[in-house]
Amino acid sequence: MNSEPKVEVAILSDNSIECILYGDYLTDLSEELLNGKITARIENGKIILSQNDKEFKPVDEIILEPTDDKSDTFLLKNVTIGLKFHWEQKQNQRFTGTLKIIVEDKKLTVINIVFVEEYLKSVISSEMSATSSIELLKAHAVISRSWLLAQMEKRKSLKTQTTLQKSEFITEDEIIRWYDREDHKLYDVCADDHCQRYQGITKVQAHNAEQAVEETNGIVLMDEDDICDTRYSKACGGITETFENVWENISHPYLQTFVDYKYEPDGYNTDLVNEKDAMKWIKNYPSAFCNTTDEKILSQVLNNYDRITKDFYRWKVEYTQDEL
Numbered sequence: 001m002n003s004e005p006k007v008e009v010a011i012l013s014d015n016s017i018e019c020i021l022y023g024d025y026l027t028d029l030s031e032e033l034l035n036g037k038i039t040a041r042i043e044n045g046k047i048i049l050s051q052n053d054k055e056f057k058p059v060d061e062i063i064l065e066p067t068d069d070k071s072d073t074f075l076l077k078n079v080t081i082g083l084k085f086h087w088e089q090k091q092n093q094r095f096t097g098t099l100k101i102i103v104e105d106k107k108l109t110v111i112n113i114v115f116v117e118e119y120l121k122s123v124i125s126s127e128m129s130a131t132s133s134i135e136l137l138k139a140h141a142v143i144s145r146s147w148l149l150a151q152m153e154k155r156k157s158l159k160t161q162t163t164l165q166k167s168e169f170i171t172e173d174e175i176i177r178w179y180d181r182e183d184h185k186l187y188d189v190c191a192d193d194h195c196q197r198y199q200g201i202t203k204v205q206a207h208n209a210e211q212a213v214e215e216t217n218g219i220v221l222m223d224e225d226d227i228c229d230t231r232y233s234k235a236c237g238g239i240t241e242t243f244e245n246v247w248e249n250i251s252h253p254y255l256q257t258f259v260d261y262k263y264e265p266d267g268y269n270t271d272l273v274n275e276k277d278a279m280k281w282i283k284n285y286p287s288a289f290c291n292t293t294d295e296k297i298l299s300q301v302l303n304n305y306d307r308i309t310k311d312f313y314r315w316k317v318e319y320t321q322d323e324l
Contacts, residue, residue, distance in 0.1 A: 004218075007119050007148060008100070008187040009198050011093070011110045012079045016041040019099070019110075023072025025064040029056040034064065040101055042108050047101055064099040073201065074099050076110060081199060083192050087305040093200035104186055111187050112198075120144055120213045121204045126197035128234065130209040132301045137212035143230045144196055146220040150229040151195075152188050167249065178248050223254055234302070235312045236260050238281065238288035239270055260288040285314060 017040050024033035029049060039050045046058030066072030075094045082088040097114030124130075124140045132140075168177040189195040204210065221228040229252060231243070243255035257270075264270055265286040272278040285291060291313040292298070298307055309315075 004115050004117060005149075005152065006097075006113050007116050007152065007189065009112045009114065009119065010184065010187045010190045011076060011095070011112055011198075012191075013104065013107045013109045014078075015107055017101070017108055017110055018077040020075040020077075021064070021072075021099075022074065022094075024067045025072065025074075025099070026067060027062065027064050029059065029062065033067065040108055042103060042106070045103060045106075047103060047108060049101075060103065062099075062101040066096070066098065069096065072096070076200075079191075079199075081192060081197070082305065083194075085193065087308055089305065091199065094202050095200045102186060109186070112191075116145065116148065117213055117217060119148070119198060121209050122198050122200055123148075123196050124212060125203040125209045126199040126303070128301050129303050130204060132208065134208050134212055136301065137208055138216050140232075141212045141216045142219050142221060143232050145216070145218075146228050146230040147196065147232070148189065149220060150227045153227060154229075155184075155188055158185075178246075221254075223252070228252070228254055231255060234290070234306075236288065236290045238286050238291065238313070239272065260290055261286075282314075288313065 018037070019039070020037050021035045024035050027034055034051060036051070040062065041048055041050075043058065046060065047062055048058050049056045049062055064074070073094050073096055075092055077092050078090045079093045080088065080090055095112045095114070096118060097112050100111040100113055102109050102111065120141055123144050124137050127144070128136070128140060130137075168175065170176075184190060184195075189198075191198040221230055229243070229247075231247065238261070239259050240255075240257055242257055243252045244250055259265070259270055268281055268284075268286055269277040270281075272281055293310070
């Protein structure tokens, strides 16, 4: 990368927000610098910012710029993480960079505009644990950086396209539909598991995370002239699916099916197109790197809330007939 870009990350969406500014922030709403506690709410489709007993004029968008990028931070209260997952909870999270508030789907969306490398220090500490080994974190930094920049490039190209790529095919026998990240048209990525976890500077507790990002600064994975769309996960079923069968109707040579182990396990046909072979694979526990119950490893690489469940490799969900 010739120069470091900034990324726009949506942190939360709600009817109102509460925030504490640690430092002096510039805004078009006031000639005075803002600091301390502020709140914002939506009213008649407009954003109303308040501080103490003062209300500012209703606007469509608010941008708060730090006067000192290195020392100024802001704290957002009640940020939901793990939305619709077993670890869903609310946290207070602290961020560097610019604070932006917009109206989206009749709610307020809070966006953090921050340099990519600073963003990555938080991502690799939020997705995994900052206590992970330095080599794991360095690999993660390269993968996360590649994925992010690929999405940012894709967002730019979507803005200029006159015709969108077809995202569904419907016949009498089947419906094939792809759900990807085109939901995010007003910012680059979100801060939760739908994109990449980004939980602010409070997660960057160990020096390993900063070291990993700094030692891989600007490094990405390339497929000829394109940055690789490097999808990744910390849990798996022992074998990957091709990109076009999950994310978009596009085939990438670098995202093909492979077994998550050093060799293919005995007694299994890994071509899971056959229902009998797929059923055997799913109902059993073939060897895989992500098939581990080693508490020492798990406590080193996973955050505490990820270890609430022990079912990382196989799990069971039951539904009633009415629910189905």
